[in-house]
Amino acid sequence: MAKIFCVANQKGGVGKTTTTVNLAAGLAKVGQRVLMVDLDPQGNATMGSGVDKRQLPLSVYDVLLESASIAEARAQSDKLKAGGCSYDILGSNRELAGAEVELVEVERRDRRLKSALAAVDADYDFVLIDCPPSLSMLTLNGLCSAHGVIVPMQCEYFALEGLTDLVNTIKQVKANLNPDLQLIGLLRVMFDPRITLQQQVSDQLKAHFGDKVFDTVIPRNVRLAEAPSYGVPGVVFDPSSKGAQAFVAFAQEMVQRIQKI
Numbered sequence: 001m002a003k004i005f006c007v008a009n010q011k012g013g014v015g016k017t018t019t020t021v022n023l024a025a026g027l028a029k030v031g032q033r034v035l036m037v038d039l040d041p042q043g044n045a046t047m048g049s050g051v052d053k054r055q056l057p058l059s060v061y062d063v064l065l066e067s068a069s070i071a072e073a074r075a076q077s078d079k080l081k082a083g084g085c086s087y088d089i090l091g092s093n094r095e096l097a098g099a100e101v102e103l104v105e106v107e108r109r110d111r112r113l114k115s116a117l118a119a120v121d122a123d124y125d126f127v128l129i130d131c132p133p134s135l136s137m138l139t140l141n142g143l144c145s146a147h148g149v150i151v152p153m154q155c156e157y158f159a160l161e162g163l164t165d166l167v168n169t170i171k172q173v174k175a176n177l178n179p180d181l182q183l184i185g186l187l188r189v190m191f192d193p194r195i196t197l198q199q200q201v202s203d204q205l206k207a208h209f210g211d212k213v214f215d216t217v218i219p220r221n222v223r224l225a226e227a228p229s230y231g232v233p234g235v236v237f238d239p240s241s242k243g244a245q246a247f248v249a250f251a252q253e254m255v256q257r258i259q260k261i
């Protein structure tokens with residue numbers, strides 16, 4: 001059975017997409033079968049996996065509106081294959097922004113993705129869902145489909161504030177819509193140990209959330225930021241970089257953790 005995780009944080013620019021594509025590549029590298037679902041109309045995870053969002057014959061939009069199955073809409077990327085870290089991609093583009101409005105009228109509107117994923121469950125060990133920076137109907141579809149949430153965060157003062165909202169949302173979804181949903185963990189990203197405030201926030205996180213804070217820390221690393229312009233995750237772009245190595249270590253940590261879920 002596939003384990004399904006949302007990568008979510010209602011703030012933009014915190015590293016959700018970087019986490020999703022690099023964790024997907026890292027998991028593929030350690031032999032896991034992975035589907036990456038791009039639920040953000042910006043389509044950054046799609047492009048960052050080597051699939052052109054402007055040329056998608058079918059996308060997650062068609063899946064949410066039930067005009068295509070995931071088996072029909074999923075894509076693969078030659079660049080990922082060449083890098084030896086291949087995973088399947090359910091892509092998105094601007095069309096998905098319209099789904100928000102179109103879904104208002106339909107039945108089971110928050111369960112569309114869950115039903116679609118059930119049909120491909122046997123094909124994967126992991127499904128990773130890159131969520132948009134909001135707590136919208138799209139994110140809700142992600143949260144209703146998932147076993148757990150991975151929250152990337154920068155160790156800054158305001159990061160803690162936003163976290164309370166997200167933790168409350170997860171609790172509400174768990175109570176009302178998806179009893180399986182768990183906060184899997186907080187992933188410290190873009191971390192710079194030389195910055196005292198980051199160390200302090202990191203210590204506060206550990207004091208407050210305990211083992212919900214992943215052991216792996218993702219450093220600030222320019223190779224991770226450069227990789228998307230080549231249409232690959234950092235794990236493929238420069239496997240020897242500190243950032244890539246951290247994401248492979250994180251993939252291994254996730255494989256260990258799911259045995260306890």
Ligand code: ADP
Pocket residue numbers: 011012013014015016017018019044133189190191218219220221222224225226228243
């Ligand atoms: P989100 O999906 O939450 O909006 P992104 O993953 O797109 O965030 O990251 C925002 C920006 O930060 C991007 O330009 C990305 O390349 C950069 N970035 C993300 N993680 C790192 C990192 N560990 N080191 C350096 N740059 C990073």
Ligand code: MG
Pocket residue numbers: 016017018040044
């Ligand atoms: Mg993003």
